[in-house]
Amino acid sequence: MPHLHIKKFKKLEFPHSNGDVNFNFIASNANRDDEKLISTTIEDEDFFLLVREDEDKKLLKTDKLTRPSSTQKIHNALLSYAKEAKLEVLDSNVHHSIKNIHLEEVNSLKNIKFFADKFPDTDDVRIEVGFGSGRHILHQAKENPDILFIGIEIHRPSIEQVLKQINIQKIDNLMILDYDARLFMELIPSNIVSKIYVHFPVPWDKKEHRRVISTSFIEESQRVLKVDGRLELRTDSENYYAYSYETFINFPKISLEIKKNRDIVISSKYEDRWKKQEKNIYDVTMINELYSYELEIDGDFEFSKFLLSSVELLKLSGSTKKYDETFIHFERAYILDDGIMLRISMGSFNKPEHLYVIVRDKNISYYPKLPLKSKSNLLAHKFLNGVLNG
Ligand SMILES: C[S@@+](CC[C@H](N)C(=O)[O-])C[C@H]1O[C@@H](n2cnc3c(N)ncnc32)[C@H](O)[C@@H]1O
Structure with a gap:
């Protein structure tokens, strides 16, 4: 995570501008005085910088919830604040970086608004949830140039690595989304997806609520899959395999295919590791038999007049x-x-x-x-x- 380790935080007069970086207002945590958020705007993108003032360390970094899509903007904002407020920087992992040409040149990186405003008009989509190193989705996209692929990942370094490959290999049928795949599923129109790949998801043995596979994920998968569309789970975790199997079998209008130690065209980094350790690998494929109703999402996010003190x-x-x-x-x-x-x-x-x-x-x-x-x-x-x- 980009951050500046500073000697002492100093407040600017808000609002304050420096070229194309605008600092709008500051928000101070009401219950602890070691945390502040600085509202920042660069090129129409709004986000917060986060000030953390622990006794032994004072940091200026980015707020995870509102983090902008480009690392470049984060670096710009951090350095700009430090300069304008004359902060003494003790050390940092932020540099006046040369623009990452791979990120500049590709437009495959989409934000969630892109999909929420209007889902791409296509009748065949394949999705990979948590693509990691991207070996599998890059291969699939190249092999199937007429199909739209959407890769979803929450790990920023993996995303940047794959964007670089998309650019180098000139792939134009692969979109990348930096978001929680479980939420993204709710935006996809019904009956348009032919395959959903979930390869080696994090098992979350102690935090089941964070797992990708769940009753609501399967419900949404069934809705977005075409008839005969497939959700392919591949895992090395016996526990996750058993849990997923139990969750799948409660669904009507699906059939399941179970395989053990099957080889697939592309072996991922994780798969290579498990194979070396001679671990078993399980495939659970759900084949959808249901044609679903169209997706209808009605309502808005308006608030009525506010009454609380x-x-x-x-x-x-x-x-x-x-x-x-x-x-x-x-x-x-x-x-x-x-x-x-x-x-x-x-x-x-x-x-x-x-x-x-x-x-x-x-x-x-x-x-x-x-x-x-x-x-x-x-x-x-x-x-x-x-x-x-x-
Ligand atoms: C164990 S790795 C497997 C990566 C890759 N599929 C492979 O086989 O090498 C799991 C990946 O899923 C990503 N991930 C976990 N939860 C996710 C979620 N809710 N939405 C999108 N990606 C997620 C993680 O960031 C991680 O890169």
Whole structure:
């Protein structure tokens, strides 16, 4: 993660501009004085820089929730703040980097808004969840130039590596998304996907709610898959294999194919490692037999007029509201010069969305962007609107 290790944090007068970098306002954690967020805008992209002031170390870095798509922007913002506020930088992993030409030249990297605004118009898509080194999806995309491939990953170095390869190998049918694949599934139109690859997912033996395979992931997979479309799970974990099998067999209108130690065209980095250790590899393939209804997502993220006092609002911090199908957790509260900001997680239990809400002049808004327009977020929003209006 890019960061500057600084001697002492100094506050600028907000708003403040330096060329194309704008610092808009600062938000201070209401419950601890070692954390601040600086709202930053570069080329129409809004995000926060994070100030962490521990006793032994003071850091200026990027906020994970709102992190912009390019490392270049993060570097720019960090260096620009340090320069404008005259911070003394003790050390850092941020450089006045030369633009990464591979990232500059490819337009394969898409953000979630691209898919939420209008899903690409195609009737055959293949998806790989957690592509890692990308060996498999790069190979598949090259072998099938007429099919659109979408690779989803949350590990930034893997994404950058694959973007570089897309550029070098001039592949034009592969889109890359830096997002939680479990949330992305809710945006895909029904009946258009022919294959979903989930190869060597993290088993999360102690945190099952973080697993990719779950009842809701299978439900969404079945909806987006064409009839005869396939969800291919490949794992070295006997435990994950057994758990997935148990989860799959509860579904009607699917058939399952189970294989052990099957070789596939491309062996991934993980697969090579497990093979060396002579571990068993399991394939569970779900073949869909159901033609699904069209995806309908109705509703918006408007708030009604705000009624709670600032004190009542601050008291929400740390509390959780649970409902039958959704929840809202008020993680943290921040104080702004002219309002209050809340950091919230909400939505579905095993794949929540984390976001910020700002309350200013009796107006409430999500910041810096609206939640993803998914069924679970729209439902959570309805409850959040209720809570914030007493
Ligand atoms: C063990 S690696 C396997 C990588 C690759 N499929 C292979 O076979 O080498 C699992 C990958 O899934 C990614 N991942 C985990 N959870 C994810 C999620 N919810 N959405 C997208 N990617 C995820 C991780 O970042 C990691 O790169």
